[in-house]
Ligand SMILES: Nc1ncnc2c1ncn2[C@@H]1O[C@H](COP(=O)(O)OP(=O)(O)O)[C@@H](O)[C@H]1O
């Protein structure tokens with residue numbers, strides 16, 4: 001469970017990133033956060049793994065307090081939280097397998113990581129993670145050789161290799177074409193259902209949010225202005241979240257071509 005209790009985030013320059021957030025996300029839920037650019041979506045997910053400090057209020061993840069946590073407990077917490085970014089954040093000059101093994105580092109004794117030794121159990125977990133996203137055959141390929149969709153799947157495999165309790169994805173499909181965006185959303189949804197990993201995804205496109213979310217959170221100016229099911233989130237709701245009429249840019253263009261791996 002992730003629990004925000006009256007959480008406010010004020011950045012050093014005075015900008016309010018989050019404004020008195022009260023939010024409970026039960027274990028295993030698939031939550032999509034929507035809102036205009038600047039609404040606070042990234043700030044929300046970054047507070048969950050302690051990347052952005054909470055200014056006031058309290059925040060708990062899996063029974064562990066995040067606000068005011070020691071460096072050591074923050075490190076432990078981050079070890080259990082997989083992060084996925086718009087830009088994939090892979091080391092593109094090395095192999096897919098090495099990238100996924102990065103997900104094992106938090107669980108690797110320092111000596112092994114110093115000498116670059118990978119334990120057999122870690123390599124096994126890395127291969128299982130690649131299997132789960134369907135690209136195990138790319139294990140020894142350089143990450144730079146892969147398409148955007150494949151790179152995002154490697155990033156998902158790296159997150160899975162952490163054996164996380166929570167996955168946070170900050171606009172994971174923003175740089176992908178529509179068929180690939182759907183493919184990555186399906187992967188995230190399937191992993192959530194198969195493994196029960198609590199998943200929070202920030203998205204811009206309304207139709208993707210409606211198609212994949214168990215629950216949609218709408219944000220505006222750092223506050224939660226909608227919290228409901230995908231079925232409840234009709235166009236009028238989105239218009240109120242966005243504070244303006246919907247435009248074509250708010251929808252993912254129709255899925256025209258078959259998934260372009
Ligand atoms: N590091 C930062 N320093 C100051 N202000 C920031 C910083 N990061 C984000 N903000 C501000 O906080 C607000 C929320 O931003 P953000 O969480 O990035 O929104 P979103 O992800 O929905 O686009 C915006 O006004 C943004 O300009």
Ligand SMILES: [Mg+2]
Nearest residue numbers: 041042043170
């Ligand atoms: Mg953002």
